[in-house]
Amino acid sequence: MKLARTIRLDVSDTNVFTAAAKPGEWAVTGTFAFADSDPIAWTNKDKIAFRDGWMGTESFGRSTFVQVTTIAQEHYEETVRCLAGHIFESYGAPGMIDALDAARTEVDDMAKICEHPVGTLLAIERTADDQAITERTRVITPPSEEFHTRIWAIDDDDGDGDSPIASQRIR
Numbered sequence: 001m002k003l004a005r006t007i008r009l010d011v012s013d014t015n016v017f018t019a020a021a022k023p024g025e026w027a028v029t030g031t032f033a034f035a036d037s038d039p040i041a042w043t044n045k046d047k048i049a050f051r052d053g054w055m056g057t058e059s060f061g062r063s064t065f066v067q068v069t070t071i072a073q074e075h076y077e078e079t080v081r082c083l084a085g086h087i088f089e090s091y092g093a094p095g096m097i098d099a100l101d102a103a104r105t106e107v108d109d110m111a112k113i114c115e116h117p118v119g120t121l122l123a124i125e126r127t128a129d130d131q132a133i134t135e136r137t138r139v140i141t142p143p144s145e146e147f148h149t150r151i152w153a154i155d156d157d158d159g160d161g162d163s164p165i166a167s168q169r170i171r
Helices: 014-017 043-050 073-091 098-114
Strands: 002-007 025-030 054-056 067-068 120-126 133-140 152-156 164-166
Touching: 002 054, 002 098, 025 073, 025 098, 043 120, 073 098
Parallel strands: none
Antiparallel strands: 002 025, 002 067, 025 054, 067 120, 120 133, 152 164
8 A cells, every 4th residue: 555755845835834743754645623613813924824835743743745655554544543543532523433444534534645656746736715625636747857857855754764854965
């Protein structure tokens, strides 16, 4: 199964979001966090989180980009449980079974979004009107090699496969 991890290409997430996700967290769209909120009361950072932020499933902070990767079944289940706890405590699910169902739906929906090759970078764009919230996922494609030099590569920061970071590499 594929799922996405948050990735931080620079420090901007720590400046634009109220809470930035840690690099390497499993991610979901997190749109549910905005469903019952009042856009008029949103701060600028809330507006940016709504428009452009994925939700990390450990810190529940936001990330501008995620990267498609594979997820082991035990990490999938752990992610569902962690998200369910958050939904239960922060969003008033009527019970843990309902929270688990909602979390599993969120994670499964994210898995559908991740039907791209491993390593693909994704961004999200949301809009809202009086009727609904609309999400659009964009694949971030690197510039053509014939016109640009590759300056970014995704490396494992400690070799454990759990914390991808972006490093600058000029050739």
